[in-house]
Amino acid sequence: xxxxxxxxxxxxxxxxxxxxxxxxxVLYLLPxxxxxxxxxxxxxxxxxxxxxxxxxxxEHGLDRPILVQYGDALLGALAGDFGASYVSGASAxxxxxxxxxxxxxxxxxxxxxxxLGGTAVAVASVLPRARFLxxxxxxxxxxxxxxxxxxxGLVLLQWFSFRLPVFPxxxxxxxxxxxxxxxxxxxxxxxxLAQILSRSLRGTLGEPYVETAWAKxxxxxxxxxxxxxxxxxxxxxxxxxxxxxxxxxxxxxTETVFSRQGLGRLTVQSVNQQDVPVVLAIVVFSALxxxxxxxxxxxxxxxxxxxxxxxxxxxxxxxxxxxxxTAVTx
Amino acid sequence: MTLQTLxxxxxxxxxxxxxxxxxxxxxxxxxxxxxxxxxxxxxxxxVAVAVLLVVAAWAVAPQVFTAQDPLVGVPADRLQPPSGxxxxxxxxxxxxxxxxxxxxxxxxxxxxxLAVAVGLVLGSLLGLLAGFLRGWVDDxxxxxxxxxxxxPSILLSLAIITALGFGPVKVAIAVGIGSVATFARVxxxxxxxxxxxxxxxxxxxxxxxxxxxxxxxxxxxxxxPVLALVALDLGTAVLAVSALSFxxxxxxxxxxxxxxxxxxxxxxxxxxxxxxxxPGLVIVAVVLAANRVSRALEKTGEDQ
Numbered sequence: 001x002x003x004x005x006x007x008x009x010x011x012x013x014x015x016x017x018x019x020x021x022x023x024x025x026v027l028y029l030l031p032x033x034x035x036x037x038x039x040x041x042x043x044x045x046x047x048x049x050x051x052x053x054x055x056x057x058x059e060h061g062l063d064r065p066i067l068v069q070y071g072d073a074l075l076g077a078l079a080g081d082f083g084a085s086y087v088s089g090a091s092a093x094x095x096x097x098x099x100x101x102x103x104x105x106x107x108x109x110x111x112x113x114x115x116l117g118g119t120a121v122a123v124a125s126v127l128p129r130a131r132f133l134x135x136x137x138x139x140x141x142x143x144x145x146x147x148x149x150x151x152x153g154l155v156l157l158q159w160f161s162f163r164l165p166v167f168p169x170x171x172x173x174x175x176x177x178x179x180x181x182x183x184x185x186x187x188x189x190x191x192x193l194a195q196i197l198s199r200s201l202r203g204t205l206g207e208p209y210v211e212t213a214w215a216k217x218x219x220x221x222x223x224x225x226x227x228x229x230x231x232x233x234x235x236x237x238x239x240x241x242x243x244x245x246x247x248x249x250x251x252x253x254t255e256t257v258f259s260r261q262g263l264g265r266l267t268v269q270s271v272n273q274q275d276v277p278v279v280l281a282i283v284v285f286s287a288l289x290x291x292x293x294x295x296x297x298x299x300x301x302x303x304x305x306x307x308x309x310x311x312x313x314x315x316x317x318x319x320x321x322x323x324x325x326t327a328v329t330x
Numbered sequence: 331m332t333l334q335t336l337x338x339x340x341x342x343x344x345x346x347x348x349x350x351x352x353x354x355x356x357x358x359x360x361x362x363x364x365x366x367x368x369x370x371x372x373x374x375x376x377v378a379v380a381v382l383l384v385v386a387a388w389a390v391a392p393q394v395f396t397a398q399d400p401l402v403g404v405p406a407d408r409l410q411p412p413s414g415x416x417x418x419x420x421x422x423x424x425x426x427x428x429x430x431x432x433x434x435x436x437x438x439x440x441x442x443x444l445a446v447a448v449g450l451v452l453g454s455l456l457g458l459l460a461g462f463l464r465g466w467v468d469d470x471x472x473x474x475x476x477x478x479x480x481x482p483s484i485l486l487s488l489a490i491i492t493a494l495g496f497g498p499v500k501v502a503i504a505v506g507i508g509s510v511a512t513f514a515r516v517x518x519x520x521x522x523x524x525x526x527x528x529x530x531x532x533x534x535x536x537x538x539x540x541x542x543x544x545x546x547x548x549x550x551x552x553x554x555p556v557l558a559l560v561a562l563d564l565g566t567a568v569l570a571v572s573a574l575s576f577x578x579x580x581x582x583x584x585x586x587x588x589x590x591x592x593x594x595x596x597x598x599x600x601x602x603x604x605x606x607x608x609p610g611l612v613i614v615a616v617v618l619a620a621n622r623v624s625r626a627l628e629k630t631g632e633d634q
Contacts, residue, residue, distance in 0.1 A: 018477040027493050146617035148569050150576045151592060151610035154599060158607070162600035169599075242479075249482030253573055257596075267485065268577060271492045279492045287480045 008298055012291040019287035020077055020280075024070055027276045073280075082281035087273045092281040095266060103262035106254070107247040109178055110185035114243065117186060118193030119233075125198050126205065127224050138198060144191025149250050153184040153257035170259035181258045185250050189243050193236060200232040207231075234305045241294035248286045368630075378622035381615050388435035398426040400433035400586050409602050419604035421594065431609050434586035438571060441502045441580065441587075445567040448506025450560060453513020460514065461521030462544065471518070475511045483508035487574060496579045498587075505570040509563050516559050520552030527551075558627035565620035572613050588613050 057063040061072065076083060082092040118141075125137035160180060161169040168177050204210065205228050213227045248263070255264035263282065270278040369375050388395055398416075403424030412419045418427035460471035478486065487504035494500040524530060525548055533543050568588075574580060575589030583590065588609055595605025 014473070015476050015480050018473060019480050022477055023481070023489055026489055029493075142621060143618065146565065146569075146614055146621055148572055148576075148589075148592075148610065148613055148617075150573060150589070151606070151613065154592065154596065154606045155610070158599045158603055245480070245482040249484035252484055252488070253576065256577060267488060271488050271579075274492050274495075276492060279489055283481055283485050283489050286482050286485050287477075290480045290482075 005299065008295055012295050016284070016287055016291050017074075020074065020284050021070075023280050023283040024073060027280055028066060028069065077284065082284070083277035085270075085275050085278050087270075087275050092277040095278055096263065096281050096285055099261065099263045099266040102260065103248070103251050103255070103264060106178065106181055106185060106260070106262060107244070107251055109182040110189065110247055110250075111244065113182055113186035114190035114193060114247075118190035119197060119229075121190070121194040122197035122201060123224065123229060125194075126201050127221070129220070141191045141194040141198065144187050145195065147187060147191075149184060149188060149253045150257055152187050153180070153254055156180045156184060157257070177258075177260075181254050181260060184257065185247060185254045188250060189247055192246070193239070193243065196239060197232060197236040200235045201228055204228045204232040234301075237301070237304065238297060240297050241290050244293045245286060245290040248289060368626075372626070375622060375626050378619035378626075381619035382623065385435055385439065385612075385616055388432045389439045390436070392429075392433045392436065396426065396429040396432045398429040400425065400430045401584050409598065411602075412604050412608070418608040419602065421602075421605055422598065427591070427605060427608060430586035430591055431588070431612050434588050434591055434609075437498065437581055437585055438568065438575070438588045441498045441505075441571045441575075442564065442567045444499065444502035445505035445509070445571060446560060446563050448503055449509035449513050449563060449567075450556075452507070453510040454517045454556065456510065456514040457517025457519075458521055458544075458549075461518040462525060462548070468518075471514060475514050478508075478511035484570065484573065487570065491574070491579050496582075498581050501571060501574045501580050505567050505574065508570065509566065512563070513556070513559060516555055517552065520555055521548055524548050524551045554630075555628070558624050561620050561624035561627055565617040565624070568613060568617050568620065 054063070061069060064072075073083065080093055082096075084090065085092055085095060088095075121137060121140050125134055125140070128134055128137075157169055157180065160166045167180050170177075201224075205224075210223060210228055213223045218227065251262060251264035252267050253264070254260075255262045256268055263285075266278065267282050269275070270282070369379060392400075403420065403426075405424045407416070407420050408422055408424040410416055410420045416426050416428065418431060420426055421430075456471050456474070460468040481489075487501075487508045490504035490507060491500060494503065530543060530547050533547055538546075571580070572587070572589030572592070575587040576593045578590070578593070580587045580590060591609040592606050592613070595602065595609070598605050
C-alpha cells in the first residue's frame with residue numbers, strides 16, 4: 001500500500017512538473033513580448049523607448065537565456081514563488097492566495113450542488129415507472145452539457161435579479177450573492193455527472209445481484225437507491241478530478257458574468273494585461289488541484305470498491321493468505 | 331478468395347448522418363439510401379442535422395437569409411422586441427439581432443472549424459505515432475496527454491491567448507490545443523485496435539510498406555470513433571470559442587461573433603431579454619445538434 005501511494009504521488013509530482021514546463025514554454029517562448037507590452041502601458045508597442053524596455057527586461061530577468069530563466073523559475077516555483085506581477089509588482093503567489101478564498105467558496109458550493117443535483121437527476125431518470133417521465137428526465141443531462149456557462153448565468157440574472165429581484169446581480173456580499181453563481185457553475189458539472197451516473201445505473205440495474213434483490217422482494221426504491229446506486233456511484237466518483245478542474249475553469253466565466261472577485265476574475269485580468277507570471281501561477285495551481293483530487297480519488301477508490309486491489313502482487317497474496325487464516329480461526 | 335478482399339475490410343459507415351455530403355463508398359447508392367432512411371426514422375437526429383445544415387448555410391450565404399445590415403442599425407428602431415420585421419428584435423443601435431446572428435455564424439463557425447482542425451490534426455498525429463510506433467514514443471505521448479488533461483482546457487486556452495494575443499485565429503489555436511489530448515487518446519486506442527487485427531497482419535505479410543499499410547488500412551478503419559469525436563468536439567469547440575469571444579478575446583466589437591453578441595446584451599438584461607436569450611439559444615441549438623449527431627455516429631460505429 002505504501003509503495004502504491006508513493007508511486008502515485010511520484011506520478012502526480014511528475015504531472016505537476018510537466019504542467020509547469022508546458023505552461024512556462026507556452027508563455028515565455030511564444031512570440032509576444034511582455035516587457036514591451038508593459039512598457040507601452042496599453043499604447044502602441046512600437047513607440048516604446050528601447051532603453052526603458054531593456055531596463056524592464058533586466059528587472060524581470062527576461063534578458064537571460066531561456067533555459068536559465070526556466071531553471072530559475074522552476075526553483076522559484078518549488079519554493080512557491082512564481083515571480084512578481086508585471087503589472088502591479090506584487091507576488092504572483094500572493095495574488096492567487098488572495099483571490100483563492102472567494103473562488104473556493106464558489107467552487108465548493110457548486111461542487112456540492114452538482115453532486116446532489118446530478119445524482120438526483122440520474123436517479124430520477126431511472127426510478128419512475130412511467131416511461132415518458134424517465135425519457136423526459138434523461139433528456140436533461142445532455143441539455144445541461146450543451147448550455148454555455150455565460151448564457152446560463154445571464155438568463156438567471158435576468159429572471160432572478162431583474163424581473164424578480166430575489167438575488168443581487170453582482171458582488172460578493174454574503175451567502176445570498178452566492179446562489180446564482182453557484183447554480184450557474186454547477187449546471188455543466190452536474191449534467192456531466194448525471195450523464196455518467198445514469199449510464200452506470202442502467203448498467204448496474206441489469207446485474208444479477210439486482211435481480212436477486214428484486215427476487216427477495218425489495219421495494220423499487222430500495223433496489224434503486226440501496227442496491228444499484230451504491231455500486232453505480234463508484235465509476236462516477238473517478239471523474240471528480242476532471243469535475244473540480246472544470247469548476248475552476250468555469251469560475252473564469254461565472255465570476256465575469258456576476259462581477260465577483262476571485263481567481264477567475266484574476267485570470268481574466270492577467271490575460272488581458274498579458275501578466276505572464278500570474279497566468280503561470282494560476283495554471284500551475286489548477287494542475288495542482290487536479291493532481292491532488294485525482295490522487296485522493298485513487299486512494300479512496302479501493303475503500304469504496306473492495307474488488308480493486310492496489311497492492312503489489314506479493315503483498316496481495318500475503319494479505320489473501322492472512323485473510324484465509326483469519327477466516328479459519330473465525 | 332483473393333488477398334485483395336482479405337486485406338480490404340469494410341470501411342466504417344461515414345455517410346450515415348449526411349449521405350449527400352460524403353461521397354458514397356463501396357456500393358454507393360444503396361448505402362446512401364440506408365443512411366437516409368436511418369436519419370429519417372429518427373426525428374431528433376433529423377432536426378439535429380437540419381439545424382447544422384441551416385447554420386452552415388447561414389455561414390456560407392448570410393445575405394440569402396436576411397436582407398438587413400448586421401453592422402449598421404436604424405436608430406429609430408432601437409431596442410425593439412422580437413416581431414415580424416425583426417425576428418430576434420433590435421439592439422441599442424437599432425441593429426437587427428437576427429441579421430447579426432446570421433452574419434455571426436461564419437465568424438464563429440470558421441473559428442470553430444479551425445479549432446477542431448487543429449485538435450484533430452495534432453491530436454490524431456500524436457495518437458497515430460503513439461499507437462503505431464509504441465515503445466518510448468507511446469510513453470512520451472501518454473505523459474503529454476496526462477499533462478494536457480491535468481490543466482482545465484479553458485485555462486490552457488487562456489495561457490495560449492496570453493502568449494499569442496487576441497483575435498479569432500489565436501482563439502481557434504488556443505481552443506484546438508485544448509482538445510488535442512482527447513483526440514490523441516481516441517486515435518491511439520483505435521490505431522492499437524486496428525493495427526493488431528488480422529487484415530493488417532496480412533497486408534504486412536504480403537509485403538506492403540508501412541506508409542501504405544497506414545494510409546490504406548489503419549487510417550480508414552480507425553476513423554469511425556474519431557469521426558464521432560469530431561462531431562462532439564464541434565459542440566465543445568462552439569462552447570469554448572463563444573466563451574472566449576464572450577470574454578472579449580475574439581474578433582473585436584462591431585463584429586457579430588456569437589459569444590460577443592450575447593455579451594453585448596449584458597447591459598440590457600433588465601429591459602431587453604432578447605439580446606442575450608435569442609443568440610444564446612442559437613448557440614445551444616448548435617451544440618445540442620452536434621452532440622446528437624455525434625451520438626448517432628458513435629452508435630453506427632458500435633453497430634458494425
